[in-house]
Amino acid sequence: MKRFILLTLCFCAGALSAFSQNKKVWFPDKDLIQAGVYYYPEHWNESQWERDFKQMHDLGFEFTHFAEFAWAQLEPQEGKYDFAWLDRAVALAAKYKLKVVMCTSTATPPVWLSRKYPEILIKEEDGTVLDHGARQHASFASPLYRELAFKMIEKLAQHYGNDSRIIGWQLDNEPAVQFDFNPKAELGFRDFLKKKYNNDIKALNSAWGTAFWSETYSSFDEITLPKMRQMFMNHHQILDYRRFAAEQTTSFLNDQCLLIKKYAKNQWVTTNYIPSYEDGHIGGSKDLDFLSYTRYMVYGGKDGIGRRGYRVGDPLRIAFANDFFRPIKGTYGVMELQPGQVNWGSINPQPLPGAVRLWLWSVFAGGSDFVCTYRYRQPLYGTEQYHYGIVGSDGVTVTPGGKEYQQFMQEIKNLRKKYSPREDKPKEYLARKTAILFNHENSWSIDRQKQNATWNTMAHVDKYYRQLKAFGAPVDIISEEKDFSAYPVLIAPAYQLIDEALVSRWTEYVKNGGNLVLTCRTGHKDRNGRLFEAPFRSKIDNLTGNKVDFYDLLLPEDPGKVAMDGKKYNWNTWGEMLIPGKDTDVWASYTDEFYEGKPAVTMHRLGKGTVTYVGVDSNDGTLEKDVLTKLYSTLNIPVMDLPYGVTMEYRNGLGIVLNYSDKPYEFQLPKGRKVLIGETKIPTAGVLVFK
Secondary structure, rough: OOOOHHHOOOOOOHHHHHHHHHHHHOOOOOOOEEEEEOHHHHOOOOHHHHHHHHHHHHHOEEEEEOOOHHHHHHOOOOEEOOOOHHHHHHHHHHHHOOOEEEEOOOOOOOOOHHHHHHEEOOEEOOOOOOOOOOOOOOOOOHHHHHHHHHHHHHHHHHOOOOOOOEEEEEEOOOOOOOOOOOOOHHHHHOOOOOOOOOOOOHHHHHHHOHHHHHHOOOOHHHHHOOOOOEEEEEEHHHHHHHHHHHHHHHHHHHHHHHHHHHOOOEEEEEEOOOOOOOOOEEEEEEEEEEEEEEEOOOOOOOOOOHHHHHHOOOOOOHHHHHHHHHHHOOOOOEEOOOOOOOOOOOOOOOOOOOHHHHHHHHHOOOOOOOOEOOEEEEOOOOOOOOOOOOOOOOOOOOOHHHHHHHHHHHHHHHHHHHHOOOOOOOHHHHOOOOOEEHHHHHHHHHOEEEEEEEOOOOHHHHHHHHHHOOOOOEEEEEEOOOOOHOOOOOEOOOOOOHHHHHHHHHHHHHOOEEEEEOOOOOOEEEEOEEEOOOOHHHHHHHHHHHEEEEEEEEOOOOOEEEEEEEEEEEEEEEEEEEEOOEEEEEEEEOOOOOOOOOEEEEEEEEEEEEEEOOOOEEEEHHHHHHHHHHHHHHHOOOOOOOOOOEEEEEEEEEEEEEEOOOOEEEEOOOOOOEEEOOOOOOOOOOOEOOO
């Protein structure tokens, strides 16, 4: 089966233009957002299908979602296909004006495949071979598995690719990066390395620093998959292995996409990721039309505000996903949003009344083109029996979450009469538009050498993100592929791996008037994770207007202090002692230890712009909050001061305010605005929409 790897690695301007045109057809502004629901015809007596589709339509759903886990029904024997049952389901859905998202069933290969071809099964590091009876047990690195999967997908695409009732395709289900020790994965890793290092083992040895501890290889055939659990395993090798593992997932999806597009007529192709931001595969399958994600908010975690905050969830969990997925392709969807109580959490409480609707409005506020929920009917058997649906176990009684979906869909239907173009947003809102530059490889590198057990890369990023949302700022979390100049402020937290090209782009951005915020642990290493043969962190000294004298790490029970503008802040995870140059202002300094008085935060003017360097990670994010507040004030960028748990966004000429906090929030309505939904005193789990 042809791999199409080269196509995976490039953007095509013509294709992007075509996507922009198709997007207007697939997701017209007048619709605001489309709502759908998962359905599994193969789980239910066919005599009930029509009743179910009719009720879906009556509740307000506009599309449904088929065949996600149905490979055994689609191909009951190798090479023998049965689409007749699915045809009947598609026809009944269409009868009730429900479009269909068709899925490839690659997360659940049938038992005949696992038994006849056991070599396709994932092998874990401890030697355990996964088996039939669950899901996602097949290896993306297995050429045979790909061949068998692509045969089934091609038949499915030939059958439905020109069917106007099918609006789009979802690939696999929640595809993740596999740390697979299948023999084919090891061979694939060697091939990956040969290609990357031009078949030059000396180049690999140099990149991996194998002179250390007698690790030198004389041929690629000596290389095995790195034992991730083995203490002190070469972290340069692990860095390449993680790149390989992510590439296996991205190429598997991309090849599916290209195969479907041979037959699809005006149908989009996406997949639904769990937002595992550090895994490195999200956004790597370049030929997908856009991305979608899965989001569950209440599952026994302690995230949330107040004593019962776990019933509402983390206030920024959906917002961060929106801001991460949207910039990748300019549009996105949410393919799986919690409808109520789930079954797989550590504790599975009921969501707070109103929370499901709050999550739906959170998805809408971020700019999503569609939202879909898992699932329509609560299952009567299988692993997810206690997972709520839109209707309960009798198949007809609408659950509390189902009623909140119904309410949201009716609200959207009413707002369609008042819609504006998607990008109709106030000038003062756009003036504070900010990007966070994110590369998962920084996390990979840091997490193998944390230096302090209390360090958490994503928590460090969140300290900046949280304050931006308090500003009421529109945020894009972007990769290096994006144009930095589109943003007045660009924040690159803990950006450890750099090269000259990136430093040059940062410098150009600042000189042309951009405002760059860099933080501790930035610029230490090259892209292979090697320290530069130069003074520590010196590759960005000219950009930051300071040097790093040294860094320190403190015990969590005995933190140090940093002072800025008369206020003190605790820190322990990481602190860099800075030596400022000319045209560099000191904003904060250490107040204790043997480096008392040393600068911790500086602001440097370069060309038309500025570089703020935050050389320390505070314990609770208050320093980061105050640094950003001071910076935006210095730049005369107007900001809001929303309490944690309250967020505000604009889209389609609508302002949306969301309250995840544990107390009512009184919102000051901008002059000339009119309330469309809710009240200005917004209760917990409440929503305000104004125009």
